Amino acid sequence: MEAYTPMSVEEFRRAAHETVDWMADFLGSIEQYPVRSQVEPGEIMAQLPDSAPSEAQPLEAIMEDFKQIVLPGVTHWQHPSFFAYFPANSSYPSVLAEMLTATLGAQGMIWQTSPAATEMEQQVMRWLRDMIGLPAEFEGVIQDTASTSTLVALISARERATAFQVNERGFVETERLTVYASSQTHSSIEKGVKIAGFGRQALRQIEVDHEYAMRPDALRRALEADRAAGLVPACVVATIGTTGSTAIDPLAEIAAICKEFGVWLHVDAALAGTAMVLPDLRRFQQGVEHVDSYTFNPHKWMFTNFDCSAYFVRDPATLTRTFEIHPEYLKTKEGTAVNNYRDWGVQLGRRFRALKLWFVIRSYGVSGLQRVIRDHLELAQWVRSEVEASPEFELLAPVPLNTVCLRYRPDPAAPLEEINRLNAEIMERINAGGKAYFTHTKLDGRFTIRFVIGQTYTARRHVEAGWRLLCETARAVKRELG
Amino acid sequence: MEAYTPMSVEEFRRAAHETVDWMADFLGSIEQYPVRSQVEPGEIMAQLPDSAPSEAQPLEAIMEDFKQIVLPGVTHWQHPSFFAYFPANSSYPSVLAEMLTATLGAQGMIWQTSPAATEMEQQVMRWLRDMIGLPAEFEGVIQDTASTSTLVALISARERATAFQVNERGFVETERLTVYASSQTHSSIEKGVKIAGFGRQALRQIEVDHEYAMRPDALRRALEADRAAGLVPACVVATIGTTGSTAIDPLAEIAAICKEFGVWLHVDAALAGTAMVLPDLRRFQQGVEHVDSYTFNPHKWMFTNFDCSAYFVRDPATLTRTFEIHPEYLKTKEGTAVNNYRDWGVQLGRRFRALKLWFVIRSYGVSGLQRVIRDHLELAQWVRSEVEASPEFELLAPVPLNTVCLRYRPDPAAPLEEINRLNAEIMERINAGGKAYFTHTKLDGRFTIRFVIGQTYTARRHVEAGWRLLCETARAVKRELG
Numbered sequence: 001m002e003a004y005t006p007m008s009v010e011e012f013r014r015a016a017h018e019t020v021d022w023m024a025d026f027l028g029s030i031e032q033y034p035v036r037s038q039v040e041p042g043e044i045m046a047q048l049p050d051s052a053p054s055e056a057q058p059l060e061a062i063m064e065d066f067k068q069i070v071l072p073g074v075t076h077w078q079h080p081s082f083f084a085y086f087p088a089n090s091s092y093p094s095v096l097a098e099m100l101t102a103t104l105g106a107q108g109m110i111w112q113t114s115p116a117a118t119e120m121e122q123q124v125m126r127w128l129r130d131m132i133g134l135p136a137e138f139e140g141v142i143q144d145t146a147s148t149s150t151l152v153a154l155i156s157a158r159e160r161a162t163a164f165q166v167n168e169r170g171f172v173e174t175e176r177l178t179v180y181a182s183s184q185t186h187s188s189i190e191k192g193v194k195i196a197g198f199g200r201q202a203l204r205q206i207e208v209d210h211e212y213a214m215r216p217d218a219l220r221r222a223l224e225a226d227r228a229a230g231l232v233p234a235c236v237v238a239t240i241g242t243t244g245s246t247a248i249d250p251l252a253e254i255a256a257i258c259k260e261f262g263v264w265l266h267v268d269a270a271l272a273g274t275a276m277v278l279p280d281l282r283r284f285q286q287g288v289e290h291v292d293s294y295t296f297n298p299h300k301w302m303f304t305n306f307d308c309s310a311y312f313v314r315d316p317a318t319l320t321r322t323f324e325i326h327p328e329y330l331k332t333k334e335g336t337a338v339n340n341y342r343d344w345g346v347q348l349g350r351r352f353r354a355l356k357l358w359f360v361i362r363s364y365g366v367s368g369l370q371r372v373i374r375d376h377l378e379l380a381q382w383v384r385s386e387v388e389a390s391p392e393f394e395l396l397a398p399v400p401l402n403t404v405c406l407r408y409r410p411d412p413a414a415p416l417e418e419i420n421r422l423n424a425e426i427m428e429r430i431n432a433g434g435k436a437y438f439t440h441t442k443l444d445g446r447f448t449i450r451f452v453i454g455q456t457y458t459a460r461r462h463v464e465a466g467w468r469l470l471c472e473t474a475r476a477v478k479r480e481l482g
Numbered sequence: 483m484e485a486y487t488p489m490s491v492e493e494f495r496r497a498a499h500e501t502v503d504w505m506a507d508f509l510g511s512i513e514q515y516p517v518r519s520q521v522e523p524g525e526i527m528a529q530l531p532d533s534a535p536s537e538a539q540p541l542e543a544i545m546e547d548f549k550q551i552v553l554p555g556v557t558h559w560q561h562p563s564f565f566a567y568f569p570a571n572s573s574y575p576s577v578l579a580e581m582l583t584a585t586l587g588a589q590g591m592i593w594q595t596s597p598a599a600t601e602m603e604q605q606v607m608r609w610l611r612d613m614i615g616l617p618a619e620f621e622g623v624i625q626d627t628a629s630t631s632t633l634v635a636l637i638s639a640r641e642r643a644t645a646f647q648v649n650e651r652g653f654v655e656t657e658r659l660t661v662y663a664s665s666q667t668h669s670s671i672e673k674g675v676k677i678a679g680f681g682r683q684a685l686r687q688i689e690v691d692h693e694y695a696m697r698p699d700a701l702r703r704a705l706e707a708d709r710a711a712g713l714v715p716a717c718v719v720a721t722i723g724t725t726g727s728t729a730i731d732p733l734a735e736i737a738a739i740c741k742e743f744g745v746w747l748h749v750d751a752a753l754a755g756t757a758m759v760l761p762d763l764r765r766f767q768q769g770v771e772h773v774d775s776y777t778f779n780p781h782k783w784m785f786t787n788f789d790c791s792a793y794f795v796r797d798p799a800t801l802t803r804t805f806e807i808h809p810e811y812l813k814t815k816e817g818t819a820v821n822n823y824r825d826w827g828v829q830l831g832r833r834f835r836a837l838k839l840w841f842v843i844r845s846y847g848v849s850g851l852q853r854v855i856r857d858h859l860e861l862a863q864w865v866r867s868e869v870e871a872s873p874e875f876e877l878l879a880p881v882p883l884n885t886v887c888l889r890y891r892p893d894p895a896a897p898l899e900e901i902n903r904l905n906a907e908i909m910e911r912i913n914a915g916g917k918a919y920f921t922h923t924k925l926d927g928r929f930t931i932r933f934v935i936g937q938t939y940t941a942r943r944h945v946e947a948g949w950r951l952l953c954e955t956a957r958a959v960k961r962e963l964g
Contacts, residue, residue: 003562003941004854005574006845012574013506019578020502023585024495037597041820044601052609056847059575062840066582070837073598078587080485085595088831090587092487092494093541096501100548102580102787103505105560105572113567115519116555119526127534144626145831155677170681171653187809188830195637195828197679199652244810299831305584306833327669328726328924333910338523346677346828348670349570349627349781351788355552358544363488365538372486428815442810459485 006056015059022063023095027078030457034434035079037072044073075437080457083466084439086243086271086403087454091303093363097356098305108350111338118339121354124361128310131366132276132296135289139316141344142353144307146270147188149295150237152311152319152345154179154192156293157235157264159322167322171197178226180204181237182214184244186268189237198234211398212247212443214238216254223261235264240285241272244441245397245405245448248272252287259290267294271454272401273310274301275377277369284400301376301402301454302369304360308353311345319344372456376402379453379463386467392474396448404451405443408474420447422481426474433473436466488538497541504545505577509560512939516916517561519554526555557919562939565948566921568725568753568885569936573785575845579838580787590832592812593820600821603836606843610792613848614758614778617771621798623826624835626789628752629670631777632719634793634801634827636661636674638775639717639746641804649804653679660708662686663719664696666726668750671719680716693880694729694925696720698736705743717746722767723754726923727879727887727930730754734769741772749776753936754883755792756783757859759851766882783858783884783936784851786842790835793827801826854938858884861935861945868949874956878930886933887925890956902929904963908956915955918948 007015047069077088108117125140143149158166161177171177177198181189183205193203204226207218223233236258238249251267258265267288273296275281288294293313299306313319324343342348361369384399387406397405407423414422427438427449441448449470453463489497529551559570590599607622625631640648643659653659659680663671665687675685686708689700705715718740720731733749740747749770755778757763770776775795781788795801806825824830843851866881869888879887889905896904909920909931923930931952935945 001941001943003939004850004857005938006847006850007574009506009510009574012509012577013502015574015578016502016505016581017499019581020495020498023498023581024491026585027494028491036594039597041593041597041816042601044598045605048602048605050605050608052613052843052848054848056850057844059578059845062575062844066837070598070602073596073601074586074588074834075594075596076586077589077595078585085589088587088589090584092489092491092497093544095494095581095584096497096541098584099498099501099505099577099581102572102577102584103508103560104556104558105570105787106556107559107567107570107788111523112518112557113559114555114557115521115523116526116552119524119555120530120552123527123530123532126532131534145829147829147831151677151828158679166679166681167676168681169683170658171679176652187807187812191805191807191828191830194649195633195678197640197648197653199648199650201651305587306589306831323673325669325673328922334523346633346673347627347629348673349629349788352556355548361534362539362544363541365488366534366536368486368488368538375486440810456487457485459483461483 007059030076030079033076033079035076035081035437036431036434037075038432038434039073044069078456080455080459080462081436081466082455083452084437086300086452088299088306089301089303089456090305091360091456093359094303094305094356097359101352101355104352106352108352109342109348110332110340111334112332114352117352117354118341120358121341122339124354124357125310127361129312132273133279133282133285133288134294134312135314138294138312138314140310140312141341143309143311143345146186146268146295146297146309147191148346149309149311150188150266150268151192151195153264153266153293153295154196154235156319156322157266158196158198160264160318161232161234164321175230175232176202177234178202178204178231179235179237180206180219180222180233182206182208182239182249184208184212184242184247185237185239186243186270208247212242212245214249214254216250216257219254220257223257223263227261233261233263235266237266237268240267240269241401245443246272246401246403247397248284248400251285255287255290265291267291269294269296271300272296274298275373275401277366278373298357301373302360303364303456304356308357376453376458379460380404383451383453383463383467396443396446402453405448406451407446407448410478416445422477423447423449425481426477429477430469430473436469489541512558512561515558515561517558517563517919518913518916519557520914520916521555526551560938562937562941562944563918563948564937565934566919568782568934570781570788571783571785571938572787573842573938575841576785576787576838579841583834583837586834588834590834591824591830592814592822593816594814596834599834599836600823602840603823604821606836606839607792609843611794614755615761615764615767615770616776616794617796620794620796622792622794623823625791625793625827628668628750628777628779628791629673630828631791631793632670632748632750633674633677635746635748635775635777636678636717638801638804639748640678640680642746642800643714643716646803657712657714658684659716660684660686660713661717661719662688662701662704662715664688664690664721664731666690666694666724666729667719667721668725668752690729694724694727696731696736698732698739701736702739705739705745709743715743715745717748719748719750722749722751723883727925728754728883728885729879730766730882733767737769737772747773749773751776751778753782754778756780757855757883759848760855780839783855784842785846785938786838790839858935858940861942862886865933865935865945865949878925878928884935887930888933889928889930892960898927904959905929905931907963908959911959912951912955918951
C-alpha cells in the first residue's frame with residue numbers, strides 16, 4: 001500500500017514530458033506573445049473560482065486553465081524585447097537545474113540537511129568572487145534578493161557599530177545610528193533601514209553629481225555633521241549601477257572616507273556585478289578591496305533563475321555572530337567544522353540554489369558569459385549613439401552599462417510637464433501594443449524612458465526593432481496630440 | 483543573428499526530456515538511496531574545481547557530475563523514510579508547476595510585472611484561508627519561510643505599538659518594547675526579535691506546562707510585570723505545534739489576554755496549519771478569530787515545494803503601511819487599485835509561487851489533502867501506541883499531531899546522561915545506515931528522538947519499518963555498550 005498521490009510516478013513522467021514540450025514550444029515562440037500582459041485588473045481573478053475544489057481535478061484541466069487563464073496574465077520577463085526594469089533572467093541550463101532542484105526538494109539550512117547544497121554553495125561563491133574580481137579573502141552566501149542582502153549588510157553594520165549590543169539589548173541604550181546612501185539609491189535601502197530599526201530619519205540621502213553618482217564631498221560633510229552632533233555613523237551603501245540610470249558611485253573615494261570614519265561600507269551592485277566578469281569594466285569598482293560587503297544578483301543579468309542574490313563579506317565571523325542561533329533541534333555532530341548557512345542570513349530554510357548557478361556558469365563558461373555581456377553593452381552603446389544622433393530624442397544620463405535613459409523632445413521650448421506627459425503616453429502606447437516593454441524613472445523631474453538591454457535572448461534585431469518602435473510611436477503620438 | 487546561448491531551444495527540449503526521465507527514475511527508486519547523505523565534511527568540495535571554467539562545458543558532463551558528485555551529497559527530503567525535522571515536501575504536481583514557474587521566470591513584485599501572479603496569489607490565499615478555517619476577513623500573502631513570516635509579524639506589531647514611529651524615527655525615542663513566546667518556541671522568534679531591533683533581552687520566554695504548552699497564567703504575570711515596569715508589550719507569539727514536540731499553546735486563553743493588554747497576537751502554525759484542513763483538528767486553534775496574524779507553511783506538510791509560507795493578517799492596511807515604498811521606477815497607472823505584494827513583506831522581487839499551490843490544491847483536491855493528513859495522523863497514533871506498549875521505550879510528550887517524541891530507556895534506574903548518550907548513539911547509528919532519518923530535541927534535559935510522519939510518499943510500511951529499525955538498533959546498541 002502506497003501513500004495517496006494524485007498521480008503515479010509514471011503518470012508524472014508522461015505529464016512532465018508534455019510539460020517539457022510546452023516549455024520548449026513556449027520558449028521557441030515567445031516573441032509571439034505580448035511582452036507586458038494585456039489584461040485589465042481583476043480579469044484573471046474573475047476566472048478563478050472562489051474556493052478550492054473539494055475533489056481532485058485532472059492535470060489536463062489544470063494545464064488547460066494554465067494556458068487559457070494564466071498565460072494571458074503573465075508579463076513575459078523572458079521575452080527578448082523585455083527592456084523594462086532590470087531583467088530577471090532565466091536560461092536553458094538554469095531551467096534544467098531548477099527542475100532538478102524541485103525534484104530533490106532538499107534543504108540547505110545546515111550542512112547535514114544536504115552537504116552538497118552547502119559545499120557547492122561555498123565553492124560556487126568562490127568562483128563568482130574570482131569571476132568578478134573581488135578580494136580573495138571574501139566569502140559568499142546566496143541570499144534570495146538584493147533587498148535581503150542589503151538588510152543583512154545593514155544589520156551586520158548595526159551590530160559591529162554597537163559591539164553586538166542591539167542584538168542583545170535593543171536600540172534603547174545605544175547612541176543614535178545613521179546610514180548613508182545616495183539620493184539615487186534603491187528603495188530597498190530605506191526599507192532595510194526601517195526593518196532594522198534605525199528609522200527612516202536615520203538615512204541620509206547624499207547629494208549626487210550631474211551623472212547621478214554620489215558626491216564624496218557631500219558624504220564627508222554628512223558624516224562630519226552627524227558625528228559632531230553625537231550620532232554614530234554605522235553604514236554607507238554605495239551603488240554600482242543605480243536602478244534609475246546605472247550611475248556609478250565613486251567607490252575608491254567613498255571607501256577612503258569610510259575607512260577614516262570607521263563605517264561599514266556595503267556595495268549594491270545588484271545589476272552591475274555581472275558586468276565585472278569583463279576585466280575592463282572593473283574600473284567601475286576600483287576600491288572594492290576596501291569594502292565590507294558586496295552584493296550582486298545572478299538572477300538579474302547572469303541568466304540564473306530568480307531567486308539568487310550573491311552576498312560577499314570580508315569577515316564572515318561578524319556575519320555569523322550577527323545571525324547565529326543554536327536551538328537543540330538543529331545541533332549536529334559536525335558543529336562548526338562546516339558552514340551552516342542558516343547563520344549567514346535571515347531565513348532558516350534554504351533551497352539548493354547553488355545548483356542552478358553551477359549549471360549556468362559551466363554551460364556558458366566564463367567566456368560565454370563575457371560574450372553575452374559584451375554584446376549587451378555594445379547594443380546599449382548603439383542605442384546611445386542613435387539617441388545622440390537624433391534631433392528629436394535626448395539622452396538623460398551617461399551609459400556606462402546596459403541602460404539608456406532617454407526622452408522624446410521634439411520641441412525644446414515645450415514646458416517640462418508637457419514633455420513628461422508626451423513621454424508617458426509614448427511609453428504606455430508601446431507597452432499596450434505588446435511588442436516591447438519599457439519602464440520609466442524620473443531624473444531631475446524629467447520623465448525618463450529606460451531602455452535596458454540585458455535579457456537572455458535579446459539580440460541586435462530586437463534592440464533595433466525596439467528603437468524603431470520608439471521613434472515611430474513617438475512621432476505618431478506627437479501627431480495625434482498636436 | 484540570435485543571442486548567444488549555450489544550447490538551442492531544440493537542444494534544451496532534448497535535454498529537458500532526458501532530465502524528466504532522470505527525475506521520474508529517481509523518484510521511482512528513491513527508496514534505494516540513503517536518506518541522510520553519507521558523505522564526510524569536505525568530500526563534495528574536494529571534487530569541485532577551485533575556479534569556474536573559462537570555456538563552455540557540455541551538458542552531458544554537468545549531468546554526469548550531478549549524478550556522481552552531487553547526488554551522494556544530498557540528504558533526501560523526498561524519501562518516504564524521512565522522519566527528521568519537519569518535512570519540506572514536494573509532490574508530482576508541485577514539481578510540474580515549478581518547471582513552469584522556472585520557464586516563465588516572471589516577477590510578482592507589483593501587479594503589472596505579472597498580473598496573473600498577483601491575482602492568483604490573492605485568490606489561492608483565500609482558498610487556503612477557508613480551507614484551514616481562518617476568519618473570512620483575513621487576507622493572505624506568500625512569504626518565503628516562517629522565519630520571514632514571523633519577522634513580518636514582529637515588525638508589524640512593533641509599528642502598531644508605536645504608531646509607526648520606529649519606522650520613522652527608530653527606536654531611540656520610544657519606550658522599551660517587549661515580545662512574548664513560550665520557552666518551546668521556534669528559534670526564528672528570537673532571531674526576528676534581534677533583526678527587528680527589539681534586542682534578545684526584550685523576548686520573554688514564557689513557562690510551559692507539563693505538555694510543553696504556554697501557561698496563560700505565566701503570560702499574564704509577565705505582561706503585568708513588564709507593564710508595571712513601564713515597558714510596552716508589543717507582540718505575543720503563540721505556537722500551534724512546536725518544533726520540538728508539536729505542543730499546542732492554548733490560543734483562546736492567550737487571545738483573551740492579548741486583547742486585554744492590547745498586544746498583537748501572532749500564531750506560528752508552520753507545520754500544524756496544514757492539519758487544519760481537517761475540521762475536527764481545528765479544536766487546536768480555537769480562538770483563532772481573535773488573532774492578528776497567522777502563518778503556516780504549505781512547503782512543509784502541504785506537498786508544495788519550498789519556499790511557500792502562507793502569512794495571513796486581519797488588517798492588511800497595517801501590513802502595507804509598515805512595508806510600503808514608492809520609488810518612481812515602480813509607479814504604474816494601476817496604482818493602489820490592485821495588490822502590490824512588494825508592500826506585503828521584506829523582499830521586492832518575488833517568484834510566481836502561487837502557481838505551485840494552485841497545481842497542488844487542484845490536483846489533490848481538499849479531500850485528497852485531508853486523506854493524506856489523516857493517514858499521517860493515524861500512523862503517528864500507531865507509533866505512539868507501540869511506544870506505550872513497549873516496556874523499553876518511553877513517550878516523552880503528547881502526540882496531538884504527526885510527531886512522536888520518544889526515547890529508549892531499557893533500564894529506568896540508569897542516570898540521565900547515560901540514557902541520553904544511549905539515545906544519541908541509537909539515532910546516529912540509524913542515520914548512518916541510511917535506511918531512515920531521525921533528528922532529536924531535548925525535553926526537560928532528556929535527549930528525545932523525534933519520529934515525524936509527514937513526508938509526501940510515506941506509507942504505513944515505511945513507518946512500520948522505521949519503528950522496527952528503532953527497536954532493533956536500540957537493542958543492538960544496548961548489547962554493544964554493555
